[in-house]
Amino acid sequence: MSRTTWRAVLLVPGLAVVLGMLVWAFAGLPGFGDRVGDYGRLINQLAQSQRHVTNFVTAVMFDYRGIDTMVEEFILFTSVTGVALLLRSTREVDENPPHDVVTSDAVRTAGGALAPVLLLFGLWTIAFGYITPGGGFQGGVLASAGALLLWLAGSYRIFQRSAPETLLDAAEGLGAAGYVAVGLLGMAAGGAFLTNTLGLGSAGTLASGGTIAALNWVAGVEVTAAFLLLYREFTQEYIETFRRAEARA
Amino acid sequence: MTSTWTTVLQAVALTLVLVLGVATVCIRSPLRQLVAFSMFGLSLVVAFTTLMAADVAIAEAAVSAIAVPMVLLPVIYKTGGGGDRSHDRGNR
Amino acid sequence: MTLYPYVVAGVLFVAGLAGTVTARSYIRLAVCLSVMQSSTYVLLLALGYRRGTSPPVTQGQPPGSPLSDPVVQALTVTDIVVSVVVLALVVSLALLAHRASGTVDPEQMRATRG
Numbered sequence: 001m002s003r004t005t006w007r008a009v010l011l012v013p014g015l016a017v018v019l020g021m022l023v024w025a026f027a028g029l030p031g032f033g034d035r036v037g038d039y040g041r042l043i044n045q046l047a048q049s050q051r052h053v054t055n056f057v058t059a060v061m062f063d064y065r066g067i068d069t070m071v072e073e074f075i076l077f078t079s080v081t082g083v084a085l086l087l088r089s090t091r092e093v094d095e096n097p098p099h100d101v102v103t104s105d106a107v108r109t110a111g112g113a114l115a116p117v118l119l120l121f122g123l124w125t126i127a128f129g130y131i132t133p134g135g136g137f138q139g140g141v142l143a144s145a146g147a148l149l150l151w152l153a154g155s156y157r158i159f160q161r162s163a164p165e166t167l168l169d170a171a172e173g174l175g176a177a178g179y180v181a182v183g184l185l186g187m188a189a190g191g192a193f194l195t196n197t198l199g200l201g202s203a204g205t206l207a208s209g210g211t212i213a214a215l216n217w218v219a220g221v222e223v224t225a226a227f228l229l230l231y232r233e234f235t236q237e238y239i240e241t242f243r244r245a246e247a248r249a
Numbered sequence: 250m251t252s253t254w255t256t257v258l259q260a261v262a263l264t265l266v267l268v269l270g271v272a273t274v275c276i277r278s279p280l281r282q283l284v285a286f287s288m289f290g291l292s293l294v295v296a297f298t299t300l301m302a303a304d305v306a307i308a309e310a311a312v313s314a315i316a317v318p319m320v321l322l323p324v325i326y327k328t329g330g331g332g333d334r335s336h337d338r339g340n341r
Numbered sequence: 342m343t344l345y346p347y348v349v350a351g352v353l354f355v356a357g358l359a360g361t362v363t364a365r366s367y368i369r370l371a372v373c374l375s376v377m378q379s380s381t382y383v384l385l386l387a388l389g390y391r392r393g394t395s396p397p398v399t400q401g402q403p404p405g406s407p408l409s410d411p412v413v414q415a416l417t418v419t420d421i422v423v424s425v426v427v428l429a430l431v432v433s434l435a436l437l438a439h440r441a442s443g444t445v446d447p448e449q450m451r452a453t454r455g
Contacts (some may be wrong), residue, residue, distance in 0.1 A: 011362060019355045026347035033343075033392035040389065041408030044397060047411075054400040056411040057304040058416070065415060071421045079426040086433045090440050125307070129398050133303035137422055141311035148319065205398055223422070226369075231319055232431055238323040239434065252393055256342060264347045266383065270353045270376050274360035279368050286372050294380060295428045298345075301409045303396040306416045306450075309382075316425045324432045325368060328439040 052200040053130040053209045061135065062215040064195040069215070070179050073222055077176045080226045087233045101155040111153020119146030126220035130209045137218045140223025149230050154237050163232060168225045175222020182214050262296035279325050285314060309331065346387035353380035366437035367445045371428050382417050389413030396426045 029035075043056055043064065055060045061069050102108055122143025129135035148164035151159035198214065201207035209216075269289040276282040290313025297306040355377060359374030389410035395402060397411040435445050442450050 007363065011359065015359055018358065019351055022351035022354060023344075023348060026351060027344065027412050029347060029388065031343035032346050032387055033386055033390055035414065036391055036411045040412045042396075043411055046407045050400060054398060055304070056397040056399075056408070057414045060411050060415040061418065065412075068415075068419060075423055076426055079430055083429050083433050086430075086437055090437060133307060133396065135304055135308075135396055135418070138304065138311055138417060139305040141315060143310070145311070148315065155383065201339045225438060227316060230316070230426075232435075234320055234323045234429075237327055260342065260345065263346055263381045263383070266379075267349045267352060270379065273376055274356045274373055279366060279372075282369065282372055289376070289379070293382070296383065297386060298357050300390050301385050301394055302389070302414045302417070303395045303398065303419070304413050305382070305386065308418045312425050313420055317428065320425070320429045320432055321372070323367065324436050327436060328368070328445050333451070 010165040011142065041209050048203055050195065051209060052203040053212055055130050055133060055135070055201050057133075058114055058130045058135045058207075058216065059212060062130075062212045062219070063194075063209075066183070066215065066235050069219065070183065070194070073176055073219060076223065076226050076247055077172060080172070080229050081232060084233055087237060093234070102153060107153050115146050115153070117146075118149060119143055122146060122224070123220075126217065127206065129216045129220070130212050131206070132206060136219030137223050140220045140229055142229065143220070143224045144227035150233055151231075156235055159235065160232070163228045165229075165232065168229050168232070171221055171225035172229060174224060178218040179215060179222070182211055182218065185207055186211065259296070259299045262292065262299045265292040266296050283321050283325065287318060290314065290317065314336060346383060350380045350384035350387065353377070353383065365446050365448065367438065367447065368432060370447075371431040373430055374431065375424055378420065378427075382420060385417050385420075387412045391436070 043060060047056045047059045047064075048054060048136040051059050051063055062084040081189045102111075122141075122145070124139070125134040125142055126136055126139030129139060147159065147163050150162050186197045187193050189195070191197060193213070196210045196212065198210035200210045206213075251330050266289070269285060269292050273282060273285045276285050290309060293313070294306050294310045297309060356372045357375075357377030357380065361370055361377065362368035364373060389412070391409055394407040394409040396416065397408040399408070433439065438450065439445050444450060
């Protein structure tokens with residue numbers, strides 16, 4: 001086809017120019033392993049004494065750059081709303097529920113045994129997020145996988161029942177609003193928005209960090225609820241396909 | 250000695266990232282591209298760990314193994330894969 | 342090794358760009374867009390690494406050991422979560438386009454009429 005050959009002829013020099021410009025630009029960066037960022041160096045020196053946490057990435061995410069994380073939570077919130085609006089608008093409603101129960105005993109047993117383990121692992125990653133590597137976002141995705149395993153190893157009815165829509169909507173909204181509420185708490189105590197006003201405990205224990213712990217949990221709840229809503233929308237699409245295939249067969 | 254081992258591991262992990270990334274772009278069938286994309290995510294996790302970024306590695310592992318296939322698979326099934334499937338017709 | 346991670350990031354970006362431009366299916370377009378976003382993660386983390394450091398967590402490490410840059414890693418975690426929701430949105434738009442026109446090929450869709 002001449003159109004694809006024309007496209008290749010026009011594309012390859014353009015891409016070569018882009019690649020050349022990128023490599024020329026990257027050659028001006030400090031060599032790999034030599035750069036010492038001043039902001040990062042200061043945070044590594046001071047964060048433990050200032051905020052009493054030992055995971056500095058979580059400290060940056062929820063305290064030093066807390067506004068960025070709040071905007072990211074809103075991005076997550078609005079895009080999950082967008083996906084729900086898009087996918088629900090053209091879905092046809094069917095009366096007969098499909099028959100999609102997993103019949104293999106090994107899969108059901110293994111999945112049923114592992115689902116609470118994944119949930120617990122996700123909650124642990126959220127809870128210890130400001131002490132060891134982890135955090136609200138990482139643990140939230142892992143905890144949502146625990147409920148997803150119920151769909152993979154059981155039937156979609158068990159998944160829909162274990163993740164009811166009203167509860168997820170409420171949890172997601174509470175997560176996003178809770179972040180703003182903790183920020184307003186800082187304002188009520190006389191500082192700026194999102195100031196760390198709760199008591200800082202001792203570093204290395206669960207009772208440390210002040211508002212970092214609160215924001216960590218709030219973010220974890222919101223991410224879990226948002227991802228579960230996303231999975232609900234997409235499994236609903238999948239089940240719709242099953243229904244139509246069965247109706248045709 | 251540990252710093253040379255770290256450099257060797259970083260070079261290996263970054264090479265793996267490069268190869269799998271280019272493979273993901275070059276594969277035509279959407280289902281195989283999804284498998285290659287998940288392996289690309291795993292190689293990114295190894296690369297992030299060798300670059301001493303533990304939180305980023307956990308986030309990328311969770312996202313690329315759980316969220317990305319969950320979002321892509323129903324749509325691939327529903328739309329039948331779309332274009333670029335001329336290689337698949339022989340292997341049904 | 343002083344330039345290698347940057348070269349990897351550049352080649353991933355250009356490969357993703359090539360895949361996005363020549364995609365014959367919106368799903369393929371979404372995956373190649375994600376590859377482009379992954380190149381920025383590699384670049385950010387390669388900038389944040391310093392030779393001889395460990396991850397920026399002091400629990401379980403002798404005090405005073407050098408740590409890598411936590412600011413860049415926080416940016417990358419935000420970026421990873423945003424990339425998965427962008428993927429979800431693009432892919433659900435592709436599904437809607439498929440429902441309306443029967444194909445996911447950008448070439449074969451009729452132009453919209455006002």
